[in-house]
Amino acid sequence: MNFMSPLPTPEVLRATFAPLHNDTxxxxxxxxxxxxxxxxxxxxxxxYLPEYRATRAKAGxxxxxxxxxxxxxxxxxQPLDRYPLDAAILFSDILTVPDAMGLxxxxxxxxxxxxxxxxxDEAAVARLEVPDMEKLRYVFDAVTSIRQALRQPxxxxxxxxxxxxxxxxxxxxxxxxxxxxDDYRLVKTMLYARPDLMHRILxxxxxxxxxxxxxxxxxxxxxVMVFDSWGGVLADGAFQTFSLAYTERVLAQLKxxxxxxxxxxxxxxxxxxxxxxxxxxxxxxxxxxxxxxVNLGAARAAVGGSSGTPGKALQGNIDPNVLFAPPAxxxxxxxxxxxxxxxxxxxxxxxxxxxxxLGHGISxxxxxxxVAALVEAVHTxxxxxxx
Amino acid sequence: MNFMSPLPTPEVLRATFAPLHNDTxxxxxxxxxxxxxxxxxxxxxxxYLPEYRATRAKAGxxxxxxxxxxxxxxxxxQPLDRYPLDAAILFSDILTVPDAMGLxxxxxxxxxxxxxxxxxDEAAVARLEVPDMEKLRYVFDAVTSIRQALRQPxxxxxxxxxxxxxxxxxxxxxxxxxxxxDDYRLVKTMLYARPDLMHRILxxxxxxxxxxxxxxxxxxxxxVMVFDSWGGVLADGAFQTFSLAYTERVLAQLKxxxxxxxxxxxxxxxxxxxxxxxxxxxxxxxxxxxxxxVNLGAARAAVGGSSGTPGKALQGNIDPNVLFAPPAxxxxxxxxxxxxxxxxxxxxxxxxxxxxxLGHGISxxxxxxxVAALVEAVHTxxxxxxx
Numbered sequence: 001m002n003f004m005s006p007l008p009t010p011e012v013l014r015a016t017f018a019p020l021h022n023d024t025x026x027x028x029x030x031x032x033x034x035x036x037x038x039x040x041x042x043x044x045x046x047x048y049l050p051e052y053r054a055t056r057a058k059a060g061x062x063x064x065x066x067x068x069x070x071x072x073x074x075x076x077x078q079p080l081d082r083y084p085l086d087a088a089i090l091f092s093d094i095l096t097v098p099d100a101m102g103l104x105x106x107x108x109x110x111x112x113x114x115x116x117x118x119x120x121d122e123a124a125v126a127r128l129e130v131p132d133m134e135k136l137r138y139v140f141d142a143v144t145s146i147r148q149a150l151r152q153p154x155x156x157x158x159x160x161x162x163x164x165x166x167x168x169x170x171x172x173x174x175x176x177x178x179x180x181x182d183d184y185r186l187v188k189t190m191l192y193a194r195p196d197l198m199h200r201i202l203x204x205x206x207x208x209x210x211x212x213x214x215x216x217x218x219x220x221x222x223x224v225m226v227f228d229s230w231g232g233v234l235a236d237g238a239f240q241t242f243s244l245a246y247t248e249r250v251l252a253q254l255k256x257x258x259x260x261x262x263x264x265x266x267x268x269x270x271x272x273x274x275x276x277x278x279x280x281x282x283x284x285x286x287x288x289x290x291x292x293x294v295n296l297g298a299a300r301a302a303v304g305g306s307s308g309t310p311g312k313a314l315q316g317n318i319d320p321n322v323l324f325a326p327p328a329x330x331x332x333x334x335x336x337x338x339x340x341x342x343x344x345x346x347x348x349x350x351x352x353x354x355x356x357x358l359g360h361g362i363s364x365x366x367x368x369x370x371v372a373a374l375v376e377a378v379h380t381x382x383x384x385x386x387x
Numbered sequence: 388m389n390f391m392s393p394l395p396t397p398e399v400l401r402a403t404f405a406p407l408h409n410d411t412x413x414x415x416x417x418x419x420x421x422x423x424x425x426x427x428x429x430x431x432x433x434x435y436l437p438e439y440r441a442t443r444a445k446a447g448x449x450x451x452x453x454x455x456x457x458x459x460x461x462x463x464x465q466p467l468d469r470y471p472l473d474a475a476i477l478f479s480d481i482l483t484v485p486d487a488m489g490l491x492x493x494x495x496x497x498x499x500x501x502x503x504x505x506x507x508d509e510a511a512v513a514r515l516e517v518p519d520m521e522k523l524r525y526v527f528d529a530v531t532s533i534r535q536a537l538r539q540p541x542x543x544x545x546x547x548x549x550x551x552x553x554x555x556x557x558x559x560x561x562x563x564x565x566x567x568x569d570d571y572r573l574v575k576t577m578l579y580a581r582p583d584l585m586h587r588i589l590x591x592x593x594x595x596x597x598x599x600x601x602x603x604x605x606x607x608x609x610x611v612m613v614f615d616s617w618g619g620v621l622a623d624g625a626f627q628t629f630s631l632a633y634t635e636r637v638l639a640q641l642k643x644x645x646x647x648x649x650x651x652x653x654x655x656x657x658x659x660x661x662x663x664x665x666x667x668x669x670x671x672x673x674x675x676x677x678x679x680x681v682n683l684g685a686a687r688a689a690v691g692g693s694s695g696t697p698g699k700a701l702q703g704n705i706d707p708n709v710l711f712a713p714p715a716x717x718x719x720x721x722x723x724x725x726x727x728x729x730x731x732x733x734x735x736x737x738x739x740x741x742x743x744x745l746g747h748g749i750s751x752x753x754x755x756x757x758v759a760a761l762v763e764a765v766h767t768x769x770x771x772x773x774x
Contacts, residue, residue, distance in 0.1 A: 185752065192712035193712040235704075235706040237727075272659070275661045275680055293623055295624075295662075318622075321570070321578075321579060322575075322579050336624060365572060
């Protein structure tokens with residue numbers, strides 16, 4: 001069964017699209033036709049850009065960067081100033097929420113994130129609660145500040161701003177492991193040995209993530225995305241119970257409309273989740289993110305709907321490693337991905353749509369001029385497909 | 388299209404099954420009914436066993452262990468002496484073949500494998516060739532020695548012995564990266580930027596792997612398995628071109644019969660390959676290995692065939708992390724996996740069969756007594772399912 005997106009009224013669609021110069025991303029999220037395939041890149045504000053590294057150096061640390069409204073705004077805008085991307089995404093980290101729960105997040109240089117107080121026993125689980133959202137005020141301030149930076153002289157925005165959070169399961173992975181992991185042994189041991197504790201963590205996380213995303217919507221986020229980065233490490237069965245069900249709880253609590261009366265599209269991305277597309281089709285969301293292992297044409301046939309019928313917009317899915325090849329090869333791979341999705345939906349009403357993206361975050365080693373080649377190829381080729 | 392396994396003649400089946408006390412594994416590989424679901428465990432001879440660690444200490448190094456026929460025999464037999472497993476698997480490493488190509492394999496303590504001479508440029512690729520199989524004599528000697536160790540006083544074997552190799556793509560990952568990798572940046576850069584070089588590596592690897600497995604068959608291996616451990620990191624399209632096509636080349640060159648006139652079942656395991664089951668159904672092999680993300684019932688419906696029709700036997704797929712839960716939870720998860728595959732094929736002729744295994748190698752942190760609980764649960768429950 002496919003989740004039936006209630007079709008927004010024409011007034012709501014006007015309130016959604018009109019405040020933007022470039023509304024292609026939001027239109028594609030809502031399965032409306034666009035003149036080209038919109039694109040943005042996961043982790044588009046990041047270490048591959050020298051200007052990002054300069055701001056990061058000024059900030060002193062990753063958390064110094066992420067918690068400062070002005071720095072967060074600066075790095076969010078950097079890729080937009082270089083490339084004609086169709087959306088901005090808040091610069092932040094998926095682990096801000098557990099940090100606000102008191103777990104003590106830090107980033108050692110050259111290593112990933114680490115929690116000083118991981119959640120590994122019954123007492124630690126019992127202590128967990130939805131954090132005071134005031135502790136995350138710096139995130140909401142950054143959202144508002146980025147919206148201001150995106151505003152053009154005529155008062156309209158250049159492109160929409162995406163807010164985001166880690167999924168309840170993905171947050172739980174880090175909270176239990178205390179850091180990244182190869183085998184997820186600690187979190188899966190809890191899952192299989194003490195499912196009651198795991199459910200309690202996930203319930204708190206789902207409520208916290210919903211409050212967090214709603215506050216981002218109130219602050220000005222024009223779409224929200226849930227990153228289920230580690231959903232794909234779960235076994236069939238466990239995924240549905242411990243990841244998908246809690247993503248669903250988040251979605252059920254989200255505001256459908258922003259402060260400007262606009263509809264807020266919701267994106268769910270499960271890395272490694274291609275086998276569970278049919279399960280994800282029932283989620284109360286508008287867009288499904290896909291990694292590069294998924295055939296876009298097959299995904300469209302399975303969950304993309306057709307003209308006039310409900311379905312999910314699809315976002316993805318080129319392998320970020322394609323960006324290490326020369327520009328001509330990048331253009332050829334872009335052509336493959338666009339062709340795999342197939343003929344664009346055109347005309348009025350809802351139909352299958354594609355938002356171009358990477359299948360995962362961009363590598364820090366990416367040559368910035370190769371990103372320009374990718375953006376150019378997507379825009380040019382996808383316009384040609386519509387003529 | 389499903390690969391049409393030519394049905395072995397009754398004489399060949401007798402030559403295959405009769406030399407064994409426990410032929411359940413081979414029967415299940417050939418989609419024949421068995422009284423219980425056979426099981427073995429990927430990496431069943433390994434660090435979770437104290438007796439393995441003792442032999443490893445005697446040998447001085449991992450390669451000292453793997454290259455010594457007597458030590459390799461000793462550790463191969465250890466898990467069989469503890470648990471009533473239904474198959475033995477050669478103790479070796481997937482990187483012996485590139486080591487024989489002159490890449491200089493070593494294992495630093497607490498780290499993964501490393502090559503002194505990775506293959507990263509045109510000159511290094513041009514130098515690659517199928518190694519002289521005499522350099523791998525230690526592997527074939529181990530196979531023959533293990534067969535002797537498995538022989539009971541009546542001359543028949545306890546259980547069959549599985550030989551194995553890494554897939555051409557998986558070997559190429561290590562050969563180019565020079566070690567394990569998080570992002571496969573170097574090997575994918577070559578794939579996307581210089582596909583000609585990648586194809587040359589894979590062609591050499593496919594011929595080398597085929598010669599290697601054929602020599603294992605000559606030495607006494609009673610089934611062979613190709614580990615495509617890193618196939619799942621490839622994009623859709625790239626998987627078919629750079630992994631599957633070369634696994635196919637290996638299979639096309641394999642001997643169908645061993646020196647005793649028996650048929651040699653061939654198993655292909657692609658970690659993270661669940662999305663490509665339909666592609667793998669066309670492989671000239673008997674068994675497909677599955678990781679824990681795959682629903683066994685769905686896989687059976689897709690590629691397992693039915694009674695009297697062709698299909699693949701399925702091997703897998705419990706999450707190795709289940710073994711960290713208490714025995715009662717392990718038994719419950721075993722029940723879920725067996726139920727997911729569904730009703731066992733019974734009676735004469737070929738039909739859908741299941742070989743129980745983990746979805747990936749066993750963790751070094753596994754409590755050995757939990758493995759006993761797993762084996763007991765699989766045997767007991769799967770017998771009950773047949774009554």
